[in-house]
Amino acid sequence: MGEGDTMFAPQLEIEISGFAGELAATDWWSAARCNDGAGTMSGLFFSEELQDIARAKQICAVCPVIADCLEGALERREPWGVWGGQLFLNGKVLASKRPVWLLDEPFAALDASGQTQVAQLMARHCGEGGIIIAATHDPLGLGNESLKL
Numbered sequence: 001m002g003e004g005d006t007m008f009a010p011q012l013e014i015e016i017s018g019f020a021g022e023l024a025a026t027d028w029w030s031a032a033r034c035n036d037g038a039g040t041m042s043g044l045f046f047s048e049e050l051q052d053i054a055r056a057k058q059i060c061a062v063c064p065v066i067a068d069c070l071e072g073a074l075e076r077r078e079p080w081g082v083w084g085g086q087l088f089l090n091g092k093v094l095a096s097k098r099p100v101w102l103l104d105e106p107f108a109a110l111d112a113s114g115q116t117q118v119a120q121l122m123a124r125h126c127g128e129g130g131i132i133i134a135a136t137h138d139p140l141g142l143g144n145e146s147l148k149l
């Protein structure tokens, strides 16, 4: 799969387009943030790319009908996609789909150039939705995204 591709199976696209009519019949669908009337956001909400999933969840976070949407998705046991701010798989909410890096002193024994490269890799990993758990004496350079214990 290339970047920006989605994991839609053809039959799932048909199911989704058929389901659009059911959504339109609800009293909250017209207020949905993802409802642009043309279905242009479907790729984002049914993507397997972490960046897309994170973006869809951001859109849900400020959606005025998030509670109705989540309740409905749980009742229908949605097979896939972001609904009500949660990622669903086989009718259940996935707690997380974020890759985790466990690092022990990631900057140790590296020169300045190596440290810069590692810092860039970590920033990219976090920017794509990943999580880093590190034991380190050095600041990770992740700004407000980090939590020290």
Ligand code: SF4
Residues within 6 Å of the ligand: 032, 033, 034, 035, 045, 059, 060, 061, 063, 064, 065, 066, 067, 069, 070, 082, 083, 084, 085
């Ligand atoms: S909560 Fe998310 S998926 Fe549900 S209607 Fe709002 S934007 Fe769309």
